[in-house]
Amino acid sequence: MKGVVFTEFLEMVEASHGYEMVDDLINESDLSSEGAYTSVGTYDHHEIIALFSTLSKKTTTPIPILFRNFGKYIFDVFARKYTFFFSNSDNAFDFLESVESYIHVEVRKLYPDAELPRFETKRVGNTTLEMMYYSNRSMSDFAMGLIEKVLEYYNEDANVERIYLTDNGSQVQFIISK
Amino acid sequence: MKEVEILKRRLHREQIARKEAERIVEQKGLELYDVNEKLLRLNERLEQNVTQRSIELRRSEEKYRGLIENMALGLLETDLHHTIIRAYQGFAEMTGYTPEELKGQNAKQVFSPNDSFTQLMNLTPDIQKNISNSTSEVQIKKKDGSLIWVLISAAPIVDKDGNPIGSLGIHYDITERKILERELAKAKETAEQAQQAEQQFLVNMSHEIRTPMNAVIGMTHLLQDTDLTTLQKEYIDALRFSGDSLMGLINNILDLSKIEAGELEFEEKEFNLYQLVSNLQRAFQFKVNRKEISVTLDFDPEIENIVIGDPTRTNQIFTNLLGNASKFTTHGTIGIVAKLLQKRNGQYWIEFQIHDTGIGIPEDKKELIFMNFKQADAQIARKYGGTGLGLTIVKEMVEFKGGMISVESHVNQGSNFKFILPFIDSGIKAVHKTPIHHKQITQELKEKISHLEVLIVEDNEMNQKLISKILEIWKCRYDIANNGREALEISKQLQYDLILMDIHMPEMDGVETTYAIRTDNNNPNQRIPIIAMTAAALLEEKNKAIAAGMNDFITKPFSPNVLMKKIGNILGLVTQKTESMDNESSSTSNNLSIDLDYLLDFSDGDRNFVKDMVNTFIKETPISLSNLHEAFKEKKWEMVYKVSHQMKPNFMMLGMKCQENMAAQIEKMTKEQDFNESEICTLIEQITSAAHQAYPILKEKLQAF
Known part of the structure; x- marks a missing residue:
């Protein structure tokens, strides 16, 4: 998993709970990297799961909510850092469609080793977008937070329904309807 | 204190993270550098390639432009x-x-x-x-x-x-080439003209030689009829023989020059091929009778129709090959075979064979014998004579007609000449005819001819003398015109029964003269028969003569009998009677009649040939007869059969019809082994007595010949 996810996560924790919480998470999560992350590095994705678990215990907040919130948080980071990905789309559906067809393509060029989820999109009429999520990481909550933030970014109001197609959450269908 | 510990750990983490980040950045930087370097090199190579290609293209273009300019295009x-x-x-x-x-x-x-x-x-x-x-x-x-x-x-x-x-x-x-082409065409024309001139020269020469030869041979004919001592007769015989040989040689050379000029001519007229071949068989059987040779004929009955072709040329081919066969064979068999290969598109393709049991031809000389003036061996000419022209002419003639000739031969075993010739099938069935009874006709003719008035048109004095002598003997009335112009004048004033016209004459030639007579309505001789006399035996010339209005032609030198026959035919003085052999085959009465006209007719008046044949008969017949007697006495019937078979054609040649029939009877009876001895004995006795009567008559005839 890309280092940016770790650095942004720890930034978020530091901003809301202070660095002491960050220090605790690192000390208590048994990380092979010992918590020394750089955004340009690549790290074992088990570490992020471990960090989220520790945070969940310490804050008594369920992991899905943490992921969803983190999704919302990191969207702002992306929107700030990679503005050019947003200039091609002027509405949420167009942008969501471009995630697989454009953004992921470009990311892979820059980081050939990046392990990204796969999306399939399908428009149903003018007001609904079906978006399939495939990933062994089963991080559809993270995706949920991002989707919600996209709608917010384009100032669009829509209902996001989520249907789990597998028990482990590796295949999920989002139905986004305005 | 706790805060200090946390800060320390944070610093430591950030230091590690920074180092890690720096490492990654440097690594990425190096990668970028490498990629950049690769791109630069790639770019350089591309530029190099482009430059190289441009140079090559320019060179190629220059090369082709140079090439095209240098190629004079x-x-x-x-x-x-x-x-x-x-x-x-x-x-x-x-x-x-x-x-x-x-x-x-x-x-x-x-x-x-x-x-x-x-x-x-x-x-x-x-x-x-x-x-x-x-x-x-x-x-x-x-x-x-x-x-x-x-x-x-x-x-x-x-x-x-x-x-x-x-x-x-x-x-x-291509201007140069065009000029060259024109010059070449001109050169070709010149060469062709030269060749034509050469051809004309040969024709003229042969004519010039034939004319005096005609006189020489004709005069010897006349000389023979005068009272001569034995020695003088011998000299004249030698003269005749040399004259005939010389004529033969000239004819061969003329034929050869025609062949070389591509002007070999073939007539197309109907004739009976079987008759021609069987005449040849009899003639050569007669000729070789002094040797122990029998001449056989195997003629394919499938060839049942009259054919259309050139009988003279066909005869020439056979005479040449049979002449060779009899020259080089001392004993055994000479065989003539005619076999129909196929009948196609109204044509007979016939394979002929002349095989002998003679000296043969060595393997390495087989190709040579068909070449000009070549014989298998230089010694051949000394021992057997000949010019080496005969086979060349035969080969050319056969090939000219689209046929082919080959030879199989083994030294001391014999030779077999095979040739294939096409003839047109006339569709008319051939009837085997016996020769005309010339003797009666001749008597009848002589009487009729003696009433004729003839105009001789001839510039050569010797020939004038020769023809007038013949006409004197025939008791004809005649006038002589020395050239065409004179002939035209005379013919306007007097009417004749016949005009004998030389073709080659100064001032006005025979063709022109004939044309003038035929087109002049006031000329009393406008419709009188004109016979051309020509020494040059060119078909083209003969055609010209016929086209001008001449009725027939006769080739000089000619025998009086041939001329008489021609005149008889043209004036309608004879009706040609033909009788089939079967009608007379029952006759066995021992009549003796001798008729040399068959031989004369056959040889086209070659008296030397006739004389040769008669002499052979006188010499060979007693031997054959004593063989026959002996065989009969010893009851060797096979031998009796063989001898009678051999003698039969000899009698036929001399017109000894009865004896021919008797020999045929003996032959038939002994072959079928159905006879009584006394019958055969009687026949042999009759033949023998007839032969004894014939010898003095024949000798007498030869004296008067």
Whole structure:
């Protein structure tokens, strides 16, 4: 998993709970990297799961909510850092469609080793977008937070329904309807 | 304190993270550097390649341009309206212009010397439309007005969509070649004229030689009829023999020169092939009778019709081959075989064989014998005589008719000459006829001919004497005209029954004279038969004579009998009677009649040949008869059969009809083994007594011959 996810996560924790919480998470999560992350590095994705678990215990907040919130948080980071990905789309559906067809393509060029989820999109009429999520990481909550933030970014109001197609959450269908 | 610990750990983490980040950044930087370097090198290589290609392209273009300019080819690009877009240096040099002068000009107007060029130019759009190439030879006009011949190959120029936008003409100056061609044609014509002149010379020479030879041979004929001592007769015989040989040689040379000039002529007339071949068989059987040779004939009955071809040439081929066979064979068999190979498109393709049991031809000489003046061995000429022309002529004649000739031979075993000839099938069934009874006809003719009035037109004094002598013997009345002009004058005043006309005469030749007589309505001889006398035996000449209105021709030298027959036929003085053999085969009465006309007829009046045959008969018959007697006494019936079979044609040759029939009876009875001895004994006795009676008569005839 890309280092940016770790650095942004720890930034978020530091901003809301202070660095002491960050220090605790690192000390208590048994990380092979010992918590020394750089955004340009690549790290074992088990570490992020471990960090989220520790945070969940310490804050008594369920992991899905943490992921969803983190999704919302990191969207702002992306929107700030990679503005050019947003200039091609002027509405949420167009942008969501471009995630697989454009953004992921470009990311892979820059980081050939990046392990990204796969999306399939399908428009149903003018007001609904079906978006399939495939990933062994089963991080559809993270995706949920991002989707919600996209709608917010384009100032669009829509209902996001989520249907789990597998028990482990590796295949999920989002139905986004305005 | 706790806060300090946390800070320390944070610092430591950030230090590690920074180092890690720096490491990654440097690594990425290096990767980038590498990639950049690779890109640079790639770019350099690309530029190098492009430069290289450009140089190669330029060189290739220069090479082809140089090549085209050096090849003396003139290239000219024009648009669809013949306006010159570009004239290449080569074309400019060819036409005497500079490329700049030509650019923008209309090619049709600038170079057009005549219509053919304009026509070609008008065709150009078609070439362009068809997107194909064309080549033509035309004349074009140079800047200085002179004309040159060029070979033009035009190809369309098309745009990227394949639409024609003009044409590219490649011009090659062929003026030199054209001049050469014309000179060559002229040279060929000259050579042909020379060859023709040579041919004419040969024909003239042969004519010139034949005319005096005619007189020599004719005079010896007359001389023989006078009272001569034995010695004088011998001299005359030798003279005759040499004269005949010389004529034969001249005829061969004339034939050969005709063959070489490609003017060998073949007549096409109906004749009975079986008759011709069986006559040859009898004649050669007679000729070789002094040797122990039997001449056999195996004629394919499938050849049942009269054929159309040249009997004289066919006879010539056979005579040559049979002459060789009898010359080189001392004993055994000479066989004539005629076999039908196939009947196709109204033609008989017949394979003939002349085989013998003679000395044979060595393997390595087989090719040689068909060549001019070549014999298998130089010693052959000394021992057997001959010029080596015979087989060459035979081969040429056979091949001329589309046939072929080959020889199989083994030394001391014999030779077999095979040749294939085509004849036209007349569709008329052949009837085997016996010869005409000349003796009666001759008596009848002589009487009739003696009342004739004849005009002889002949410039040669010797020939005049010869013909007038013959006519005197025949008790005819005659006048002599020394040339055509004289003949024309005389013929206007007096009416004749017959005109004998030489062909080659100064002032006015025989053909012209005949034409003048035939077209003059006031000439009393306008419809009188004219017989041409010619020494040159060219078919073309004979045709000319017939076309001018002559009725027939006779080749000099001729025997009186042949002339008499000709006259008889033309004036309708005889009706040709023919009788089949069967009608007389029952006759066994021992009548003795001798008739040499068959031999004369056969040899076309060759008295030497007849004499030769008669002498052979007188010499050989007693031997045959004593053989016959002996065989009969010892009851060797096979031998009796063989001897009688051999003797039969000999009697036939001399017109000894009864004896021929008796020999045939003996032959038949002994073959079928159905006879009583006394019958055969009687027949043999009758033949023997007839033969004894015949000898003095024959000798007497020879004396008077």
